[in-house]
Amino acid sequence: MKIESLPVIEGKHNLANYEETCKSFDWKDVEKEFSWHTTGLVNMAYEAVDRHAETFRKNKVALYYKDKNRNEKYTYKDMKELSNKAANVLKGYGDIEKGDRVFIFMPRSPELYFAVLGAIKLGAIVGPLFEAFMEGAVRDRLEDSGAKVIVTTPELLERVPKDLPELKYIFLVGDGIEEDDRTIDFKKKFENADKNLKIEWVDRQDGLILHYTSGSTGKPKGVLHVHNAMIQHYQTAKWVLDLQEEDIYWCTADPGWVTGTSYGIFGPWLLGGSNVIVGGRFSPETWYSVIEEFGITVWYSAPTAFRMLMGAGNEIVKKYDLSSLRHVLSVGEPLNPEVVKWGMKVFNKRIHDTYWMTETGAQLICNFPCMPIKPGSMGKAIPGVTAAIVDDRGEELPPYRMGNLAIQKGWPAMMHTIWNNREKYESYFMPGGWYLTGDSAYMDEDGYFWFQGRVDDVIMTSGERVGPFEVESKLVEHPAVAEAGVIGKPDPVRGEIIKAFVALRDGYEATDELKEEIRQFVKKGLAAHAAPREIDFRDKLPKTRSGKIMRRVLKAWELDLPTGDLSTMED
Numbered sequence: 102m103k104i105e106s107l108p109v110i111e112g113k114h115n116l117a118n119y120e121e122t123c124k125s126f127d128w129k130d131v132e133k134e135f136s137w138h139t140t141g142l143v144n145m146a147y148e149a150v151d152r153h154a155e156t157f158r159k160n161k162v163a164l165y166y167k168d169k170n171r172n173e174k175y176t177y178k179d180m181k182e183l184s185n186k187a188a189n190v191l192k193g194y195g196d197i198e199k200g201d202r203v204f205i206f207m208p209r210s211p212e213l214y215f216a217v218l219g220a221i222k223l224g225a226i227v228g229p230l231f232e233a234f235m236e237g238a239v240r241d242r243l244e245d246s247g248a249k250v251i252v253t254t255p256e257l258l259e260r261v262p263k264d265l266p267e268l269k270y271i272f273l274v275g276d277g278i279e280e281d282d283r284t285i286d287f288k289k290k291f292e293n294a295d296k297n298l299k300i301e302w303v304d305r306q307d308g309l310i311l312h313y314t315s316g317s318t319g320k321p322k323g324v325l326h327v328h329n330a331m332i333q334h335y336q337t338a339k340w341v342l343d344l345q346e347e348d349i350y351w352c353t354a355d356p357g358w359v360t361g362t363s364y365g366i367f368g369p370w371l372l373g374g375s376n377v378i379v380g381g382r383f384s385p386e387t388w389y390s391v392i393e394e395f396g397i398t399v400w401y402s403a404p405t406a407f408r409m410l411m412g413a414g415n416e417i418v419k420k421y422d423l424s425s426l427r428h429v430l431s432v433g434e435p436l437n438p439e440v441v442k443w444g445m446k447v448f449n450k451r452i453h454d455t456y457w458m459t460e461t462g463a464q465l466i467c468n469f470p471c472m473p474i475k476p477g478s479m480g481k482a483i484p485g486v487t488a489a490i491v492d493d494r495g496e497e498l499p500p501y502r503m504g505n506l507a508i509q510k511g512w513p514a515m516m517h518t519i520w521n522n523r524e525k526y527e528s529y530f531m532p533g534g535w536y537l538t539g540d541s542a543y544m545d546e547d548g549y550f551w552f553q554g555r556v557d558d559v560i561m562t563s564g565e566r567v568g569p570f571e572v573e574s575k576l577v578e579h580p581a582v583a584e585a586g587v588i589g590k591p592d593p594v595r596g597e598i599i600k601a602f603v604a605l606r607d608g609y610e611a612t613d614e615l616k617e618e619i620r621q622f623v624k625k626g627l628a629a630h631a632a633p634r635e636i637d638f639r640d641k642l643p644k645t646r647s648g649k650i651m652r653r654v655l656k657a658w659e660l661d662l663p664t665g666d667l668s669t670m671e672d
């Protein structure tokens with residue numbers, strides 16, 4: 102099979118010899134890059150911030166922050182002091198100790214980053230929440246994790262449940278805050294806080310961050326990552342992001358999602374990089390102007406964003422100077438070959454696809470700067486990671502056979518557990534030490550992996566992972582809805598959109614107004630990105646004899662595909 106490929110890019114790169122490195126590489130050697138190799142004292146925030154503040158990077162800009170009201174920069178020395186202050190506030194007024202869960206629920210701002218790093222310095226486990234979550238989604242996460250503290254803003258406060266016994270303190274980041282026993286004015290306390298702190302040293306396997314993510318059944322699950330993940334964050338920021346000392350790096354993901362922490366916080370800062378964070382909503386003009394204004398050299402984004410930029414046309418690109426770009430990367434959904442070709446045309450840059458997931462904590466399969474890209478492929482396994490295609494019994498399949506994409510256990514950033522659900526955690530693994538990603542793919546004879554789809558019903562919409570069960574559960578809470586089945590429907594820009602099939606209760610009429618009302622109901626209950634874009638009313642939904650909605654059949658109806666085996670379907 103002849104596949105078009107884009108040649109290796111010239112220049113100095115961190116992983117110049119992939120083949121050789123695969124043979125000789127050992128994760129243990131990376132440990133030598135960290136201070137705990139000699140001191141035995143571990144803390145991610147120390148390695149990502151404080152350590153650099155003690156070196157030539159002291160006055161280097163660690164964080165550039167911009168939104169429509171603010172344009173600020175902070176050096177490593179500033180970051181050290183400001184995260185110390187945040188830690189002192191959380192400790193002094195929130196009683197935070199090692200292992201406590203601290204949730205951060207606010208739009209991107211420098212304070213968000215100070216709070217995350219501050220909580221980590223206390224040995225707390227950070228639960229970052231995407232600002233679009235509505236009360237139901239916030240409640241599920243706080244309740245499951247037994248969060249002690251939430252840091253939020255006055256605007257988002259009404260979505261924070263007040264009846265959770267374990268939630269002791271609510272820190273509000275805003276102006277004119279009225280304090281009470283439980284509500285604390287973060288900014289006021291922060292201004293007066295001590296900038297010195299005694300860091301809480303932890304074990305490598307102690308909790309760091311808890312990211313809730315969706316599966317095809319059940320409520321979102323809390324994926325727990327530990328400090329040890331820094332080994333892989335560091336090494337992949339070097340190899341895959343290819344960060345060099347002088348780079349200006351921009352990751353467009355929000356820290357509510359794993360890309361926004363692993364590669365929006367940890368990776369770049371572990372390497373002592375200059376990290377650009379942009380608040381506010383997406384628009385082609387703002388995005389291109391960010392690249393121009395900051396002189397972004399390394400840019401990590403997602404297929405939906407690239408497709409939206411592509412949709413905005415090539416004329417607008419000409420208004421901006423994007424010549425600073427050196428390395429462009431993508432993650433989260435399949436990156437279409439057309440997008441890669443568009444990237445070559447408008448940026449004269451290859452877009453490097455990377456593959457991983459919340460549970461894996463860090464990149465696994467990637468297109469490195471030093472290798473030819475086959476547009477449409479996710480790339481090859483990074484050195485130190487063994488990926489394969491296996492059948493349902495865990496037997497490896499030969500090239501070009503489609504099967505389960507599986508990873509051999511033992512990469513440093515792998516999740517530690519699923520919070521409160523060891524059984525779920527164990528269900529990811531199969532005999533032979535394979536971790537099952539839930540994705541299907543094939544590998545070609547050169548070791549490149551080609552994504553084919555999800556094995557389960559998980560929906561990827563605009564790069565965000567949505568569990569159909571969560572949406573269905575919310576839908577049936579609406580008084581008009583008797584039954585609901587939810588699927589992902591292919592969409593040229595968003596990858597997939599959420600489509601719901603709904604059977605109404607007696608006495609309700611199937612009108613467009615009702616559709617909109619139901620949509621708004623999910624939007625207000627869960628989050629805007631979880632609300633179905635399309636709703637179809639049906640008299641009855643296809644179900645198994647045991648009463649489970651058959652999403653597979655719904656999908657076949659929608660896409661005009663064969664419905665397959667219907668022997669388990671009720672009459």
Ligand code: PRX
Nearest residue numbers: 432433434435455456457458459479552566
């Ligand atoms: O289906 C795969 C898809 O996103 C899933 C993981 O989603 P999440 O945990 O939200 O993490 C996203 C960012 C790390 C995967 O199981 N996915 C991720 N990257 C790619 C991808 N699908 C195709 N190509 C990719 N590069």
